[in-house]
Amino acid sequence: MKTQDLLQETYLALSANKARSGLTVLGIVIGIASVIALMAIGQGTQNAVSSSINSLGANLLVVTPGAAKQIGFGASSGRGSAQSLTVSDENALMQVQNVAAVSGEYSGRYQVAVAAANTNTTVDGVDGAYAQIRNIDMNEGSFITSSQAASLGKVAVIGSTVATDLFGANATSTNLVGKAIRINNMQFTITGVMATKGGSGFGSQDDTIFIPLTTALQYFAGNGNQYLSTIDIEATTQQSMTQVQNDITNLLLQRHHISDPTQADFSILNQQELVSAVSSVTGTFTTLLAAIAGISLVVGGIGIMNMMLTTVTERMREIGLRKAIGATRKDINTQFLAEAIALTFVGGGIGVALGWGIAYLVTATGIMTAQVTWSSVLLAFGVSAGIGIVFGWYPARRASNLNPIDALRYE
Amino acid sequence: MIEIKDITKTYGSGDSAYTALRGVSFSVDEGEFVAIMGPSGSGKSTLMHILGCLDTPSSGTYHLDGKDVSKMTDDELAEVRKDKIGFVFQSFNLLRRTTVLRNVVLPLIYANVPSPEREERAKQALLSSGLTEEYFNHLSNEISGGQIQRVAIARALVNNPSLILADEPTGNLDSRTSLVVLGTLQKLNREHNRTIVLITHEPDVAEHAGRIIRVSDGRVISIEKNAHPRDATEETRLCDSGQLDLTALSV
Ligand SMILES: Nc1ncnc2c1ncn2[C@@H]1O[C@H](COP(=O)(O)OP(=O)(O)OP(=O)(O)O)[C@@H](O)[C@H]1O
Ligand SMILES: [Mg+2]
Numbered sequence: 102m103k104t105q106d107l108l109q110e111t112y113l114a115l116s117a118n119k120a121r122s123g124l125t126v127l128g129i130v131i132g133i134a135s136v137i138a139l140m141a142i143g144q145g146t147q148n149a150v151s152s153s154i155n156s157l158g159a160n161l162l163v164v165t166p167g168a169a170k171q172i173g174f175g176a177s178s179g180r181g182s183a184q185s186l187t188v189s190d191e192n193a194l195m196q197v198q199n200v201a202a203v204s205g206e207y208s209g210r211y212q213v214a215v216a217a218a219n220t221n222t223t224v225d226g227v228d229g230a231y232a233q234i235r236n237i238d239m240n241e242g243s244f245i246t247s248s249q250a251a252s253l254g255k256v257a258v259i260g261s262t263v264a265t266d267l268f269g270a271n272a273t274s275t276n277l278v279g280k281a282i283r284i285n286n287m288q289f290t291i292t293g294v295m296a297t298k299g300g301s302g303f304g305s306q307d308d309t310i311f312i313p314l315t316t317a318l319q320y321f322a323g324n325g326n327q328y329l330s331t332i333d334i335e336a337t338t339q340q341s342m343t344q345v346q347n348d349i350t351n352l353l354l355q356r357h358h359i360s361d362p363t364q365a366d367f368s369i370l371n372q373q374e375l376v377s378a379v380s381s382v383t384g385t386f387t388t389l390l391a392a393i394a395g396i397s398l399v400v401g402g403i404g405i406m407n408m409m410l411t412t413v414t415e416r417m418r419e420i421g422l423r424k425a426i427g428a429t430r431k432d433i434n435t436q437f438l439a440e441a442i443a444l445t446f447v448g449g450g451i452g453v454a455l456g457w458g459i460a461y462l463v464t465a466t467g468i469m470t471a472q473v474t475w476s477s478v479l480l481a482f483g484v485s486a487g488i489g490i491v492f493g494w495y496p497a498r499r500a501s502n503l504n505p506i507d508a509l510r511y512e
Numbered sequence: 513m514i515e516i517k518d519i520t521k522t523y524g525s526g527d528s529a530y531t532a533l534r535g536v537s538f539s540v541d542e543g544e545f546v547a548i549m550g551p552s553g554s555g556k557s558t559l560m561h562i563l564g565c566l567d568t569p570s571s572g573t574y575h576l577d578g579k580d581v582s583k584m585t586d587d588e589l590a591e592v593r594k595d596k597i598g599f600v601f602q603s604f605n606l607l608r609r610t611t612v613l614r615n616v617v618l619p620l621i622y623a624n625v626p627s628p629e630r631e632e633r634a635k636q637a638l639l640s641s642g643l644t645e646e647y648f649n650h651l652s653n654e655i656s657g658g659q660i661q662r663v664a665i666a667r668a669l670v671n672n673p674s675l676i677l678a679d680e681p682t683g684n685l686d687s688r689t690s691l692v693v694l695g696t697l698q699k700l701n702r703e704h705n706r707t708i709v710l711i712t713h714e715p716d717v718a719e720h721a722g723r724i725i726r727v728s729d730g731r732v733i734s735i736e737k738n739a740h741p742r743d744a745t746e747e748t749r750l751c752d753s754g755q756l757d758l759t760a761l762s763v
Contacts, residue, residue, distance in 0.1 A: 106621050
């Protein structure tokens with residue numbers, strides 16, 4: 102049988118039974134698409150979480166006032182609730198070995214207004230080093246400088262969400278530097294607009310206004326108040342984080358005259374510990390999704406297997422008849438192999454496209470990010486195609502070994 | 513051309529074993545037209561399948577053109593079927609959901625006949641089996657039982673086999689069409705020297721053959737020569753001109 106005849110025969114055989122071919126293809130499509138989509142969601146979530154944590158800043162340690170509680174939970178209730186960290190603590194921490202940068206923070210929520218609009222948002226007093234610690238990129242202008250801090254400058258660096266809220270949706274394209282802004286009824290001048298950072302999980306910086314820490318303490322904290330909301334510290338390397346954390350703890354205990362570490366009036370959040378805590382959660386999530394994907398792959402595979410087996414059994418007579426009119430075993434084998442390949446490849450192609458489409462849609466809705474990986478495409482396609490071909494071809498191969506009459510009489 | 517000796521065929525095994533052929537021997541020369549007659553269940557189809565290399569005997573020998581067919585491998589048998597034998601089944605004849613023309617073209621595809629030639633030969637075979645052109649593109653489930661039989665005959669003769677085996681080819685046909693089909697077979701036999709073995713219940717059909725083999729209960733009970741076979745083409749002509757009454761003919 103020539104290739105062209107084989108292709109024609111394959112086409113005729115598959116189109117002769119559209120419903121059967123369609124159902125087989127559908128089984129393959131569903132199997133492949135669900136695996137690709139599920140694994141894309143798992144992968145996408147994992148990537149989103151780790152990039153969101155990393156956008157907090159590299160090698161970050163955050164000191165918050167108040168008693169040490171569990172990692173990750175002490176920080177939120179700590180702000181403003183205890184007053185134990187001071188500007189002189191901050192200055193002392195700069196001397197610790199392997200500390201790359203330190204920035205105190207004093208933050209609160211205030212009413213913010215321009216001529217046309219007003220909003221209520223977080224106003225965060227920080228040092229210039231904050232931009233380095235938290236990986237802040239500027240869209241326009243520059244971040245707070247030390248000379249602005251020294252002169253108690255009434256300058257503000259605004260996040261992109263704030264810019265949109267105050268100046269309208271296309272604010273980022275207009276020139277905002279130099280514009281006036283009223284914070285808590287005090288006149289400030291915008292000196293910078295930050296690039297959008299995205300992510301919302303861990304206190305979005307996009308919805309924050311930054312002003313010099315000195316200015317914040319002077320005008321918002323009340324007279325002579327030197328207490329800080331938090332202190333952010335960047336260690337020079339990831340390896341030095343534990344050492345830096347220990348040194349800071351000892352230094353602060355000593356400065357606060359506390360001898361028993363369990364009585365500490367501050368707590369330290371280590372970003373590295375946060376990463377490992379969170380990645381163990383996302384890891385579980387990904388494993389769960391992979392297990393579901395694996396089950397759909399098995400179910401899809403059994404569906405394909407079923408379809409192929411019924412097809413061949415149903416076509417025993419056809420095989421007998423073809424043999425009776427001169428088809429050799431090889432003719433039969435190649436024909437059924439060609440049909441199985443055609444079905445699995447059509448189904449596989451559509452399935453990959455559909456899985457990709459679902460991943461795209463999931464991402465487009467903004468609920469989750471889904472990222473299709475080549476390994477999931479290859480795995481899903483490989484398994485379905487393998488099952489389809491084996492179970493399409495192997496029973497046909499057995500049938501082709503029967504003598505024509507036995508095949509014709511097969512019930 | 514055909515030489516069988518002591519052929520037996522047993523279906524199944526143990527208690528449910530059934531012996532359909534109990535030692536059949538005869539030979540058919542090249543260019544002969546032989547009819548096999550016998551009551552239902554006597555083993556005619558079983559014998560025919562063995563002659564057609566579609567099934568193998570339980571014991572005995574079968575020589576086709578001097579070669580021992582009972583010792584051939586599956587693929588060698590496929591070669592023989594493809595090159596030498598055209599088969600018309602009693603039932604289950606055509607590929608489902610496949611056009612009439614494609615059904616007849618199929619043996620030529622397996623025989624690697626170039627494609628322009630295939631259609632031409634398939635159409636020729638269909639026409640000479642008495643099927644008109646309007647049915648060529650009908651699907652096999654859209655034609656009548658008699659038409660199916662004619663398509664099967666066309667398929668059996670399309671690759672010019674030297675041996676044509678037909679299991680009750682006229683069983684479903686009206687008398688006029690039966691005569692056309694018999695005429696086709698006789699023409700192949702006389703003008704192209706094809707060997708033909710035909711199974712039938714009807715003595716009127718068997719009388720078109722040169723020799724009649726009667727079987728009963730898995731055995732040959734008589735072999736007789738028919739010195740004056742009837743001529744189906746002549747009968748068709750007479751019938752068309754009203755000189756032959758078809759009702760008198762149980763063909
Ligand atoms: N595959 C089979 N398995 C078991 N028994 C079979 C099988 N095929 C045929 N037989 C039996 O063998 C006997 C002969 O069957 P066969 O088909 O050869 O009869 P036949 O002469 O062609 O009859 P008919 O004129 O009705 O077509 C029957 O009794 C049948 O039951
Ligand atoms: Mg029969």
